[in-house]
Amino acid sequence: MSRTFPIAFPSLSLFLVCGLVWVAGVQAQDYIDVEAERRGDPAAQTYPETTEPGPGFVPQPPAGETGSASSAGELFYQLQLLQQEVMELRGKVEEQEYQLRQQREQSLERYLDLDQRLKRLEGGGVPAGQGAPTSTGIGAGTVTAPQQELPGESDAYRAAYSLVRSQQFADAVAAFRQFLVDFPGGKFAPNAHYWLGELYLVQVPPDDESARREFNLLLEQYPDNSKIPDALYKLGKIYFDRGNRDGAREYLDRVINEFGDSGSSAVKLARDFISQNY
Amino acid sequence: MMRQLVFLLLLVATSARAELVIEITQGKDNPTSIAVVPFAWSGWGSAPEDVAGVISDDLERSGQFAPVKLANMLSLPTREADVYFRDWRTTDVEYLLIGRVAGDSTMTIEYELFDVFRQTKVLSGRETGPAEDLRMLAHRASDDVYQQLTGVRGAFATRILYVSVQQGYNAPSTYQLTVADADGARSEVIYESSEPILSPTWAPDGNTIAYVSFETTRPAVFLHDLTTGTREQLTNFTGLNGAPAFSPDGNSLALTLSKDGSPDIYVLDLRSRELTRVTRHYAIDTEPAWMPDGRSLLFTSDRGGRPQIYRVDIATGKTERVTFEGPWNARASLAADGRTMVMVQQESGQFRIAVQDLQVGRVQILTGTTLDESPSVAPNGSMLLYATKLGDRGILAAVSVDGGVKFRLPSRDGDVREPAWSPFLGDP
Numbered sequence: 059m060s061r062t063f064p065i066a067f068p069s070l071s072l073f074l075v076c077g078l079v080w081v082a083g084v085q086a087q088d089y090i091d092v093e094a095e096r097r098g099d100p101a102a103q104t105y106p107e108t109t110e111p112g113p114g115f116v117p118q119p120p121a122g123e124t125g126s127a128s129s130a131g132e133l134f135y136q137l138q139l140l141q142q143e144v145m146e147l148r149g150k151v152e153e154q155e156y157q158l159r160q161q162r163e164q165s166l167e168r169y170l171d172l173d174q175r176l177k178r179l180e181g182g183g184v185p186a187g188q189g190a191p192t193s194t195g196i197g198a199g200t201v202t203a204p205q206q207e208l209p210g211e212s213d214a215y216r217a218a219y220s221l222v223r224s225q226q227f228a229d230a231v232a233a234f235r236q237f238l239v240d241f242p243g244g245k246f247a248p249n250a251h252y253w254l255g256e257l258y259l260v261q262v263p264p265d266d267e268s269a270r271r272e273f274n275l276l277l278e279q280y281p282d283n284s285k286i287p288d289a290l291y292k293l294g295k296i297y298f299d300r301g302n303r304d305g306a307r308e309y310l311d312r313v314i315n316e317f318g319d320s321g322s323s324a325v326k327l328a329r330d331f332i333s334q335n336y
Numbered sequence: 337m338m339r340q341l342v343f344l345l346l347l348v349a350t351s352a353r354a355e356l357v358i359e360i361t362q363g364k365d366n367p368t369s370i371a372v373v374p375f376a377w378s379g380w381g382s383a384p385e386d387v388a389g390v391i392s393d394d395l396e397r398s399g400q401f402a403p404v405k406l407a408n409m410l411s412l413p414t415r416e417a418d419v420y421f422r423d424w425r426t427t428d429v430e431y432l433l434i435g436r437v438a439g440d441s442t443m444t445i446e447y448e449l450f451d452v453f454r455q456t457k458v459l460s461g462r463e464t465g466p467a468e469d470l471r472m473l474a475h476r477a478s479d480d481v482y483q484q485l486t487g488v489r490g491a492f493a494t495r496i497l498y499v500s501v502q503q504g505y506n507a508p509s510t511y512q513l514t515v516a517d518a519d520g521a522r523s524e525v526i527y528e529s530s531e532p533i534l535s536p537t538w539a540p541d542g543n544t545i546a547y548v549s550f551e552t553t554r555p556a557v558f559l560h561d562l563t564t565g566t567r568e569q570l571t572n573f574t575g576l577n578g579a580p581a582f583s584p585d586g587n588s589l590a591l592t593l594s595k596d597g598s599p600d601i602y603v604l605d606l607r608s609r610e611l612t613r614v615t616r617h618y619a620i621d622t623e624p625a626w627m628p629d630g631r632s633l634l635f636t637s638d639r640g641g642r643p644q645i646y647r648v649d650i651a652t653g654k655t656e657r658v659t660f661e662g663p664w665n666a667r668a669s670l671a672a673d674g675r676t677m678v679m680v681q682q683e684s685g686q687f688r689i690a691v692q693d694l695q696v697g698r699v700q701i702l703t704g705t706t707l708d709e710s711p712s713v714a715p716n717g718s719m720l721l722y723a724t725k726l727g728d729r730g731i732l733a734a735v736s737v738d739g740g741v742k743f744r745l746p747s748r749d750g751d752v753r754e755p756a757w758s759p760f761l762g763d764p
Binding site for chain 2 (some may be wrong): 146
């Protein structure tokens with residue numbers, strides 16, 4: 059117990075002792091009354107199990123004050139335990155209620171967010187630069203303007219992307235590859251390259267060579283795409299993991315130098331990575 | 337409990353009076369630069385108080401301002417006609433405050449505040465009052481300057497209550513209830529006892545206080561009028577009588593009593609002396625704090641196994657839990673906005689002051705020391721005072737509600753604890 063507690067908030071153990079004395083005073087009398095009634099009541103005999111001595115029960119003389127007091131003491135002890143347990147349970151229920159409420163709110167938010175994004179996709183894309191790109195890739199609707207959306211493209215892209223969300227990575231790789239075959243110059247092609255790069259890195263075992271190829275392709279073919287800082291950061295990490303610290307540093311510095319003002323989350327990631335590893 | 341307290345207090349051995357001295361430990365990153373030029377003194381003899389120094393210290397303590405050192409002032413104007421803005425522009429001073437003090441038994445402070453870049457006067461003011469209140473007049477000037485520049489009402493012209501404990505060798509300990517200006521100056525012992533004094537709190541009128549005293553050998557709540565010095569014992573119930581808190585209208589006092597068994601929250605109507613029981617639970621319910629509407633109370637309860645903050649509607653008794661972050665939260669205190677709640681949070685044996693936004697539920701830990709307790713918020717909601725430890729000594733410290741500004745008010749001697757920040761006093 060802290061020293062704060064006894065001042066404003068009396069020590070719990072101390073309080074329990076006080077409580078015990080108080081409860082004992084009232085409850086002991088109740089218990090004695092009940093006992094006396096039961097003894098005088100022949101009906102009690104019909105419920106032998108209630109008076110059956112339990113383990114550790116010491117038979118008492120009929121007017122045994124001390125006996126009543128000690129079994130009363132046992133009862134108060136039980137009551138204390140019960141109260142303590144109810145309190146702990148109450149605390150748990152309160153906390154779970156709170157967590158449940160929070161989760162409900164969060165899942166509603168997530169649903170609204172997803173719904174909004176799906177509507178955007180169904181509605182035929184997004185204006186350029188809208189939606190913050192993130193290296194975790196939640197900004198799936200982010201594309202650059204020049205490419206035109208092809209018929210059926212957004213459905214195919216969405217299908218492939220949903221595999222990413224459901225963490226079916228192998229299927230997602232296949233789906234994005236097929237997507238690039240079906241819609242090579244499509245509006246979502248840069249995103250597909252980016253996702254392939256990410257997916258090659260998360261599959262087991264990771265295929266960093268393929269990932270590097272996809273990210274480089276994105277860099278060369280779509281230099282204005284909003285996923286470029288993320289791709290540069292990922293390339294930096296791939297080089298670093300391969301032991302090429304200098305090559306990695308070049309990519310990371312590019313993220314910071316070229317996109318330092320863009321508000322891209324990759325900039326912070328690159329900075330953190332440098333400060334942790336260099 | 338008494339024994340425990342006394343034992344704890346024995347650990348601190350000092351003597352004499354607890355005067356508080358301020359040390360700023362952390363300020364804002366970009367404080368506003370302001371020059372407070374020494375005020376002209378036209379009274380008899382030497383100036384009784386360095387008024388400009390008081391104002392300058394006030395502004396610095398807020399963490400929002402960086403006062404310019406006297407040595408860096410190129411000129412020392414005391415009248416508008418003597419102000420040359422180029423003297424201040426060259427040293428990047430943003431604001432300039434000049435003034436004059438005059439009087440004998442009644443003192444008058446006149447001052448002008450200038451925006452150096454715009455070269456305009458943005459505020460002029462005048463404070464008049466008895467000579468012994470000259471520091472308070474200076475604090476009022478600080479309040480006006482602060483409000484002009486930050487948009488928030490200043491809380492420099494306020495007072496604080498705290499309990500200090502003196503323990504001499506072979507002598508019984510002495511508990512002192514002290515009232516001082518918010519900067520720790522002009523401290524005055526208003527009640528002294530060889531038995532513990534706890535939980536001092538202010539009535540909204542800024543003149544009546546309540547506290548728990550053990551002078552009758554058991555805890556009892558007392559009312560104390562600061563102007564007349566009259567005291568009145570309010571409660572004398574068996575068991576605990578503690579944690580008094582005045583309602584926002586000042587007509588009722590919430591408190592903790594254990595007369596009916598376990599400690600519960602009661603509300604005492606100060607006019608009819610009628611007592612209403614608000615909580616009824618075999619767990620410990622204590623430390624009530626009023627919501628600004630006066631209809632519900634925050635309190636600490638361990639009904640969930642460990643102390644947490646709950647809110648109870650006084651009329652309906654409906655109770656809900658307020659804190660969920662951290663395994664242990666106690667001693668809630670509310671800022672005047674009714675939304676910013678400060679409390680003591682304990683985690684892994686560390687007691688720290690945390691602030692929770694009651695509307696969005698966000699919690700921020702404000703202090704980094706380990707035994708921080710008894711938070712009390714300034715009436716303007718900008719800072720809060722709390723008790724902490726410096727070495728093995730109890731001291732008071734303050735932190736801004738956003739955690740950015742910190743200062744300490746260590747006492748020269750003795751152990752200081754349980755601060756209570758007054759409401760706004762009188763006319764600003």
